[in-house]
Amino acid sequence: MTDRRTQLAANLAQVEERIASACVSAGRKREDVTLIVVTKTYPASDVRMLHELGVRHVAENRDQDAAPKATACADLSLTWHFVGQLQTNKVRSVAGYADVVQSVDRVKLVTALSAAAVRGERELGCLIQVALDAESGERGDRGGVAPDAIEELAASVDAAQGLRLDGLMTVAPLAGPYAGRQRAAFDRLMEFSSRLRGNHPAANMVSAGMSADLEDAVAAGATHVRVGTAVLGVRPRLG
């Protein structure tokens, strides 16, 4: 094994142990939590090694980086998640490789994603990104809609051709009442998820938790955790 591969394998094993033990603590089954490795800023060769090590879900947050990487890894059976703030002019590219867009936070984006999915003859999974720190009518600093806009957006995804409403996503807020209170933030997201599932029973995916707070997310009931740094190392540049 190369050094990089050894390092990735060791990191992955550590993250796996954290998820497994969080599941035990929460009385949840390990298979009810899916690990998504956030490969942003890291090369396609890392994605390939991660695939060899058993990773099946990866996430990216910038189309410029993600598009060539996805092309370079097109032969691998991977589910690609897009988790970054998404401008409508990037939608056509993202719809070419993403299986799930986790950062849906406005109707204009839904319209653009739907058109791109139909045009590319693909079905795109969509998560509504919730900004727990956003006031009504606003968007979060790191993207996402205020909680009172979830249902309107969900209905628009539901009605859109080529899109599938999969559930909710959040990033723990750095400011506001939930700053530093990841568990409370993720509990709140779970309440919104229960409410959403009342009208959309299939939208049962809950994406929450990153390297620093995946245990809180598993304890709250997240179905997907998004882990970058703990698997790949501290990112060489902002991302």
Ligand SMILES: *Cc1c(COP(=O)(O)O)cnc(C)c1O
């Ligand atoms: C970068 C990123 C992650 C992973 O963060 P780490 O702290 O590196 O684990 C998760 N979710 C989103 C939306 C991200 O942009």
